[in-house]
Amino acid sequence: MTQVCTTCGFIHNCYCEAIPTIASDLCFTLLTHPNEFQRETNTGKLVARVIKQVNIREWQRKQPDPYCVPENSVLTPVLVFPDQDSMPLTQWQTQHPMASNFIVLDGTWQEAKKMLNRSHWLQNLPKVHLEATQSSQYQLRRNQEAGNLCTFEVCAQMVRELESSDDANAMLTFFEQYLQKFQAERSGHALPSCSQ
Template sequence: MARALCTRCGLHPNTCVCEVCEQVNNHHRVIILQHPSEVGHSKGTVRVLQQCLTRLEVLVGESPASFSQQGLERLLTGTRSGLLFPCADSQPVESNAAGQIDQWLVLDGTWRKAAKILHLNPQLRQLPCFHFADPPASHYRIRKAPKAGQLSTAEAVAYLFTLTEPATDPEPLLRAQDTLIRKRLAFVPDHHKAKDHEAPDPEFRGSLTNY
């Protein structure tokens, strides 16, 4: 008999990580703008954030109309928002300017699709953009990032908290991601695991946080 799906995330126990997700009472609200292709993706780390963060909004879409229907304008109104994505004029999160931000927008998708969301939504370019000046090494070893300094979405949010709200413990996010990785790798033959580490994956999923 098939095992029942998780009542929280709807996933099979072999891929569900809810049991290890601990509550993180983040001070700054995080808004994830997620590309539709990422919804339900078995390697995505947004589900870790959904199970852990107390202040989180996930809007799924690509076009301004899709985000508008989900209330993006309302979420941005009257709040000092920052976009975590490297732009030509982006500032380091480590700078004093980040201290003025009340909530953070993070793009979730492959690098190409995340950039497309930014391109299609000019209102996002009106927000101050930020990047990490010295990000930690990624442990999202399901796929190797094309460049050093590129993190999964969960890792990016965890490091963001490290820099902007020291009272918040981001470790539950990283522990849950480690469980996700372990469960995913359990289905991968050993020779494929080695291959995944040899070459960067152009479709690496997460948040581009450095350039």
């Protein structure tokens, strides 16, 4: 009888052994929309399994999160969000060589925009944007705008721009495998195993 993996929760297509080892020194806070915790399609939880320094926090509209307030952290909090006053990620890193706490809004793009618009404390943070060169692999949600990356892909692109293309490629290879396993799991069948 097939059992549920106690780590990933999949029955037929456990992906735990496919998770790559990434030697990233980046620190992320995934500021997560409350709706996102109930969604099977959330990719933030995958980031936390691949990268060591990841804090998953629930977004509160009026209450600044302690992890995201400059006064409470040794790391400089910076919001990863394309905006009129955002600067390229690599430029930020050049001008601020000290370690940063990169805050990623974890939700749909529509939710992420609302999170930013409704929280003045987020608007006051410095912002950076990515120079993404790849289109998104993520097809698990409808009505997503072309060119937008999911949370996992955002973090992989940041690893690419600031640290290592090899690690970023390993993350995206894993993500492609995960998406296949997720679709098969949702359909209730196991993918055939590949013998090397």
